[in-house]
Amino acid sequence: ExxxxxxxSHQVTQMGQEVILRCVPISNHxxxxxxxxxxxxxxxxxxxxxNNEISEKSEIFDDQFSVERPDGSNFTLxxxxxxxxxxxxxxxxxxxxxxxxxxxxxxFGEGSRLTVL
Amino acid sequence: xxxxxxxxxxxxxxxxxxxxxxxxxxxxxxxxLFWYVQSPGQGLQLLLKYxxxxxxxxxxxxxxxxxxxxxxxxxxxxxxxxxxxAAEYFCAVGLGGSQGNLIFGKGTKLSVKP
Numbered sequence: 001e002x003x004x005x006x007x008x009s010h011q012v013t014q015m016g017q018e019v020i021l022r023c024v025p026i027s028n029h030x031x032x033x034x035x036x037x038x039x040x041x042x043x044x045x046x047x048x049x050x051n052n053e054i055s056e057k058s059e060i061f062d063d064q065f066s067v068e069r070p071d072g073s074n075f076t077l078x079x080x081x082x083x084x085x086x087x088x089x090x091x092x093x094x095x096x097x098x099x100x101x102x103x104x105x106x107x108f109g110e111g112s113r114l115t116v117l
Numbered sequence: 118x119x120x121x122x123x124x125x126x127x128x129x130x131x132x133x134x135x136x137x138x139x140x141x142x143x144x145x146x147x148x149x150l151f152w153y154v155q156s157p158g159q160g161l162q163l164l165l166k167y168x169x170x171x172x173x174x175x176x177x178x179x180x181x182x183x184x185x186x187x188x189x190x191x192x193x194x195x196x197x198x199x200x201x202x203a204a205e206y207f208c209a210v211g212l213g214g215s216q217g218n219l220i221f222g223k224g225t226k227l228s229v230k231p
Contacts, residue, residue, distance in 0.1 A: 004160070035219075043161070043207060043221040056218055091160060106219065108153075108161040 002026040004109035006092050012115045016081050021112045023075045023092030032075045033093040033106060034067065036060070043091065049075065082116045089113050119144045121210050123222035130198050131230045138193040138225050140208030149211030150191040151219065152182055156204045164206075167191065178202070203229045 005024045013019050025032050034046040047057040049067055064086075066078045075094075079086055090113075093106040120143045130136055142148060149168050153161040165176025172184040182193045191208060205226045209219040 033218075042223050043209075043219075045218050045220070048218060058218075093161075105163055105166065106161075107163075110158070110160040 002107075004092055004094055004107050006090075006109035006112050008112055009110070010113045010115070012117065013082055015084060015116055019079045019082055019086075019114060021077045021079075021090050021092075021114070023077070023109055024073055025075055025092065025094030026096070026107055027073075029094035029096045029107070031055075031095045032067075032069070033095075034077045035091040035093060035108075036088040037091065037111075038085075038088045046077075046090075079114075082114070084116050087114055087116045119148075119210055119212065119220050121208050121220055121222035123206075123208055123225050125225045126223070127226045127228065129228040129230060132200050133197050136193075136195045136198045136202070136227070138206050138208075138227070140191045140193065140222060141189050142191065142208075142210045143189065144210055147186065150182075150184060151209040151211060152176065152180070152191075152193050153207045153209060153221075154178075154204045155207065155224075161207065164193070198227075198229055200229045200231065203227055 007022045032049040035043050036046055037043045045058050047061045047067055048055045064080050068076050089111040091111045092109045095106050122141045124139055151166045152164040154164050155161050164180050165174050165182055167174050167184045175181050180195050182191055184191050205224045207224045208222040211219050
């Protein structure tokens with residue numbers, strides 16, 4: 001069964017360092033997302049991406065964050081200068097469309113746990 | 118602003134007992150509604166969804182949920198819980214359109230006693 005894969009599963013970094021989290025969405029999907037879950041808190045929407053550009057972002061997704069689809073298969077989230085409060089589980093998701101119909105099902109990866117020290 | 122409330126943080130049920138997890142939402146129109154499950158160390162898996170039509174929806178693993186517009190609720194049910202159902206359950210509201218932005222509740226952790 002097709003699935004969304006994420007790497008790394010766990011990354012530990014020093015505050016101020018740049019981090020890139022990688023995702024391979026399901027191959028025929030067109031919409032891509034990043035969500036995060038701080039320990040003990042809600043899963044929160046960060047950003048959605050379609051047709052090689054950001055289609056929506058939350059207020060969490062500030063200038064420290066960026067997303068890219070560098071090669072047609074990977075979808076990356078970059079945090080330029082990590083802060084302690086960026087420690088969280090980051091989930092990538094993808095969804096398909098049928099024409100202009102949003103099917104509403106997001107397929108999530110297993111997550112990348114980021115620990116900022 | 119749209120919001121999702123799951124009033125129960127942690128629920129423990131005996132194996133074989135019935136289960137109901139509560140979810141209330143706040144949204145101006147009829148939302149798209151979802152239940153996701155997260156097993157330890159795993160990603161989020163879709164259990165079921167409601168877009169329109171029949172207000173009782175069936176999902177995977179024997180789960181069902183009922184949309185009640187008058188109560189702004191979308192409670193998840195299972196008639197007989199199995200030990201493998203122990204996980205965290207998230208209710209979510211989708212804002213529709215082509216964006217796919219979901220608003221999640223805080224989740225309910227389900228423990229199952231033998």
